Amino acid sequence: MTAKLNIVPFVSVDHMMKLVLATGVERFLTDLAGYIEKDFRRWNVFDKTPRLASHSRDGVIELMATSDGDFYGFKYVNGHPKNMRRGLQTVTAFGMLADVGSGYPLLLTEMTILTALRTAATSALAARYLAPKGARTMAIIGNGAQSEFQAIAFKALLGIDRLRLYDIDIAASRKCAHNLAGRGFDIVICASSADAVEGAQIITTATADKQYATILTDNMVGTGVHINAVGGDCPGKTELHRDILLRSAIFVEFAPQTRIEGEIQQLAPDHPVVELSQVIDGQAEGRTSAEQVTLFDSVGFAVEDFSALRYVHDRLPGTGFSIDLDLLADPDEPRDLFGMLLRAGAKEMAQEPADP
Amino acid sequence: MTAKLNIVPFVSVDHMMKLVLATGVERFLTDLAGYIEKDFRRWNVFDKTPRLASHSRDGVIELMATSDGDFYGFKYVNGHPKNMRRGLQTVTAFGMLADVGSGYPLLLTEMTILTALRTAATSALAARYLAPKGARTMAIIGNGAQSEFQAIAFKALLGIDRLRLYDIDIAASRKCAHNLAGRGFDIVICASSADAVEGAQIITTATADKQYATILTDNMVGTGVHINAVGGDCPGKTELHRDILLRSAIFVEFAPQTRIEGEIQQLAPDHPVVELSQVIDGQAEGRTSAEQVTLFDSVGFAVEDFSALRYVHDRLPGTGFSIDLDLLADPDEPRDLFGMLLRAGAKEMAQEPADP
Numbered sequence: 140m141t142a143k144l145n146i147v148p149f150v151s152v153d154h155m156m157k158l159v160l161a162t163g164v165e166r167f168l169t170d171l172a173g174y175i176e177k178d179f180r181r182w183n184v185f186d187k188t189p190r191l192a193s194h195s196r197d198g199v200i201e202l203m204a205t206s207d208g209d210f211y212g213f214k215y216v217n218g219h220p221k222n223m224r225r226g227l228q229t230v231t232a233f234g235m236l237a238d239v240g241s242g243y244p245l246l247l248t249e250m251t252i253l254t255a256l257r258t259a260a261t262s263a264l265a266a267r268y269l270a271p272k273g274a275r276t277m278a279i280i281g282n283g284a285q286s287e288f289q290a291i292a293f294k295a296l297l298g299i300d301r302l303r304l305y306d307i308d309i310a311a312s313r314k315c316a317h318n319l320a321g322r323g324f325d326i327v328i329c330a331s332s333a334d335a336v337e338g339a340q341i342i343t344t345a346t347a348d349k350q351y352a353t354i355l356t357d358n359m360v361g362t363g364v365h366i367n368a369v370g371g372d373c374p375g376k377t378e379l380h381r382d383i384l385l386r387s388a389i390f391v392e393f394a395p396q397t398r399i400e401g402e403i404q405q406l407a408p409d410h411p412v413v414e415l416s417q418v419i420d421g422q423a424e425g426r427t428s429a430e431q432v433t434l435f436d437s438v439g440f441a442v443e444d445f446s447a448l449r450y451v452h453d454r455l456p457g458t459g460f461s462i463d464l465d466l467l468a469d470p471d472e473p474r475d476l477f478g479m480l481l482r483a484g485a486k487e488m489a490q491e492p493a494d495p
Numbered sequence: 496m497t498a499k500l501n502i503v504p505f506v507s508v509d510h511m512m513k514l515v516l517a518t519g520v521e522r523f524l525t526d527l528a529g530y531i532e533k534d535f536r537r538w539n540v541f542d543k544t545p546r547l548a549s550h551s552r553d554g555v556i557e558l559m560a561t562s563d564g565d566f567y568g569f570k571y572v573n574g575h576p577k578n579m580r581r582g583l584q585t586v587t588a589f590g591m592l593a594d595v596g597s598g599y600p601l602l603l604t605e606m607t608i609l610t611a612l613r614t615a616a617t618s619a620l621a622a623r624y625l626a627p628k629g630a631r632t633m634a635i636i637g638n639g640a641q642s643e644f645q646a647i648a649f650k651a652l653l654g655i656d657r658l659r660l661y662d663i664d665i666a667a668s669r670k671c672a673h674n675l676a677g678r679g680f681d682i683v684i685c686a687s688s689a690d691a692v693e694g695a696q697i698i699t700t701a702t703a704d705k706q707y708a709t710i711l712t713d714n715m716v717g718t719g720v721h722i723n724a725v726g727g728d729c730p731g732k733t734e735l736h737r738d739i740l741l742r743s744a745i746f747v748e749f750a751p752q753t754r755i756e757g758e759i760q761q762l763a764p765d766h767p768v769v770e771l772s773q774v775i776d777g778q779a780e781g782r783t784s785a786e787q788v789t790l791f792d793s794v795g796f797a798v799e800d801f802s803a804l805r806y807v808h809d810r811l812p813g814t815g816f817s818i819d820l821d822l823l824a825d826p827d828e829p830r831d832l833f834g835m836l837l838r839a840g841a842k843e844m845a846q847e848p849a850d851p
Contacts, residue, residue: 144583145508151821152501156839164836191547193562195595200567202558206549211556213571215591217598223829227500227597231823235571239551241583242573251824255832284826287833311830318833465507467587468607470640473579474667476611477643477674480520483512 145469148461150248150451158451158460159252165295168288170454172260172296174446179264182416184208185442187393197221205441211237212445214250229284230254236448246452247464250444257447258439259288261392262367263296265435266341268418268425269390270365274340275301280332280354281346281370282306282315289343289369290319297341301325305335333359344378345369357382362430368402369437379434381405387434388427390415392443401436412436501825504817506604506807514807514816515608521651524644526810528616528652530802535620538772540564541798543749553577561797567593568801570606576703585640585703586610592804602808603820606800613803614795615644617748618723619652621791622697624774624781625746626721630696631657636688636710637702637726638662638671645699645725646675653697657681661691689715700734701725713738718786724758725793735790737761743790744783746771748799757792768792 150158159167178185184207191202198219205212214234222229232250237243266274277299279286286304293299302324304312312328319326329335336342336359344354344366360366360383370378379402389412391397398408415435417423426433455461470479506514515523534541540563547558554575561568570590578585588606593599622630633655635642642660649655658680660668668684675682685691692698692715700710703726716722716739726734735758745768747753754764771791773779782789811817826835 149820152824153821153839156836157843159836160840160843186549188547188549191544191558191560193542193544193560193567193595195562195564197596198598200562200593200595200598202547202560202569204547204549204558206551206556208551211549213558215569215593215600217593219596219598222597225597226829227599228824228826228829228832231599233600233822237556237571237573239549239556240553240575241578241581242554242556242575243583243587244571244589249822249824252832252836283830284832314828314831314834318831318837464505465509466589466605468508468584468605470584472670473582473584474639475670475674476584476608476640478670480512480515480608481674483509484516487513487516 144243145465145467146463147244147247147466148455149464150455150461152249152252154460155249155252158454158458159256161458162454164291168256168260168263168292169295171256171447171450172264172292174450175257175261175443176264176419178442178446179416179419182420189396190441203441203444205445206239207445209239210445210449211239212441212448214441214444216250216254234444234448236452244466246448247466248448248451253447253451254444255285255288257443258285258369258437259292261443262289262343262369262435262437263292265390265415265437266293266365266367267296269433269435270297271340271363271426271429274365275299276303276339277341277343278303278305278335278339279343279345280305280335281344282311283345285345285369286315287318289345290324291322293341294322294324299341303327303329303335303337303339305329305332336360339364341365341367343367343369346378352378353380354378355383356380360432362432364432366432366434367437368434374399374404377402377405384434387432389413389434389436390418391436392438392440396440397436397438400438403436500599501821501823502819503600503603503822504811505820506602506811506817508605508608510816511605511608514810514814515612517814518810520647524612524616524619524648525651527612527803527806528620528648530806531613531617531799532620532775534798534802535772535775538776545752546797559797559800561801562595563801565595566801566805567595568797568804570797570800572606572610590800590804592808600822602804603822604804604807609803609807610800611641611644613799614641614725614793615648617799618645618699618725618791618793619648621746621771621793622649622721622723623652625789625791626653627696627719627782627785630721631655632659632695633657633697633699634659634661634691634695635699635701636661636691637700638667639701639703641701641725642671643674645701646680647678649697650678650680655697659683659685659691659693659695661685661688692716695720697721697723699723699725702734708734709736710734711739712736716788718788720788722788722790723793724790730755730760733758733761740790743788745769745790745792746774747792748794748796752796753792753794756794758790759792
């Protein structure tokens with residue numbers, strides 16, 4: 140318990156960028172994947188409630204919360220596909236970590252950047268258990284805001300150093316290639332999805348349109364491939380043809396949520412899937428053969444945000460990358476909230492110059 | 496749309512106090528009750544989801560969200576009854592207003608003080624429809640953080656100017672009386688609940704312990720009284736004897752929530768209750784006779800927080816009582832989140848002094 144009970148550290152976008160840069164993007168992603176892995180290993184301690192979603196014509200606003208009994212974390216996140224056309228982010232987010240014992244917030248932070256990082260870290264973590272051994276080449280279909288983070292996470296955690304990029308807008312692929320220059324990747328910009336997946340052991344799909352789309356068709360997916368499907372993450376939004384799902388071993392974060400939001404919304408509600416946490420803690424097998432097609436149907440789950448909040452909370456002290464926010468009322472006597480208000484008024488008046 | 500898309504105004508506790516004091520507590524409560532009344536009158540437009548609650552041994556952390564289709568509001572609030580013994584607030588809160596069209600936050604604000612204000616404003620608003628005509632005397636049982644706000648709201652909206660205070664800890668009653676001195680109240684500190692309700696036309700109960708308590712027994716409640724029950728607001732926490740409920744006309748905010756959290760958790764799930772919004776928009780009657788016992792079983796609902804957020808958002812411009820928070824990532828090109836990070840790094844390096 141600190142002396143200043145009313146103060147909550149706040150990490151702005153600018154401070155988050157500085158924290159990531161000071162840490163190094165690769166190390167940040169590796170450390171973060173470590174936190175996520177630890178939390179997935181103790182999956183059962185988490186309070187796993189569905190996200191609280193408010194849908195509207197143009198998008199959705201969601202609150203994602205979870206707790207391990209000691210800490211509580213939640214994230215505010217929106218998804219508005221049309222925002223991009225107005226020069227706005229499709230997804231913006233912020234979040235909070237709180238102490239379960241007192242209910243007091245411990246950290247408030249931007250999470251737009253942090254979500255991009257935790258999504259990529261989770262993808263790479265899953266691939267470490269699911270991708271074919273020795274994979275070096277990844278196709279990335281959809282080269283928007285998530286693409287570079289995916290590439291760097293897969294490099295840091297799996298050693299992926301060859302990228303095959305495709306986007307319906309070639310400017311996005313060029314932006315991705317440009318941003319990744321000098322990071323040790325061999326990068327090819329491809330003319331089609333079919334072209335991009337040629338020779339790739341891992342296929343990442345990260346497109347943004349809110350619609351049933353078929354980014355990958357069955358004939359494009361060869362044996363032994365690992366598919367990292369990131370973009371199908373809400374009802375009505377999928378990226379893969381159903382036939383691919385039917386011949387894949389499917390891994391998910393939290394089955395009840397993924398059945399509503401993920402690629403598997405196209406399948407029967409009892410279609411067998413394995414939760415990643417079970418693979419991580421050894422209760423279930425990951426990839427069982429070199430020929431198997433594995434699919435990580437990623438939709439993003441509150442536990443990953445929780446891990447990210449914990450990581451930032453642990454990393455922050457001493458860095459100077461936060462400001463103090465006077466977020467909580469802290470009267471000298473807890474029952475005397477009104478008295479605190481009165482005293483603030485008295486103080487105010489005492490500070491004002493008297494009339495001459 | 497402002498030029499600085501990444502900036503969200505933040506109202507700290509200190510700024511909220513200044514805003515309330517600059518407005519005047521009575522006027523703030525009256526204005527706020529006006530916003531709540533308007534929103535209750537258009538009750539059907541609101542997306543009314545149950546709160547997302549995370550219960551633990553010592554308390555609860557909740558997210559309360561709602562939307563009218565144009566704006567979205569949510570509040571983070573904890574309830575930890577034992578906090579008081581450690582010098583902490585039982586309840587702390589903060590909240591956010593966002594634009595439904597873009598999902599972008601518009602306002603982040605402390606809500607510990609604001610919740611106290613909206614709770615009192617809602618109570619007084621309900622009483623304006625339910626209390627006996629010409630009521631001047633109110634008993635307040637439980638003289639903690641909520642008590643002064645209740646007193647001032649009832650004065651501002653109903654003209655209540657005689658208070659009969661009771662708390663199991665007389666220091667709380669003295670604190671309340673002291674804080675209200677000079678505001679035109681005739682105040683009596685009473686030795687018991689039974690003493691406090693003598694001659695009162697309105698009885699407000701606002702105690703804090705998380706347990707089934709019986710603050711009021713049946714014989715203490717005379718005909719014609721209006722009961723404003725504020726403290727029974729979560730499962731397992733009630734204040735009134737069941738017999739009182741059975742002879743009262745019961746008014747609630749949102750029946751599905753109140754049946755779980757309010758006094759009426761003691762009653763059959765189909766016991767008739769009337770929603771306050773129906774009374775306000777004329778679909779249902781409020782008080783129907785001078786002899787009737789009316790009960791407002793208040794638990795606090797997300798729409799009230801939404802009204803409070805809207806009010807603060809409207810009041811704020813030009814006051815200077817907020818700071819700019821760099822909460823949202825705002826890359827020049829929405830798909831180029833990683834490029835924004837890279838450019839922040841380049842800028843950083845350019846600003847660092849070169850090695851000599």
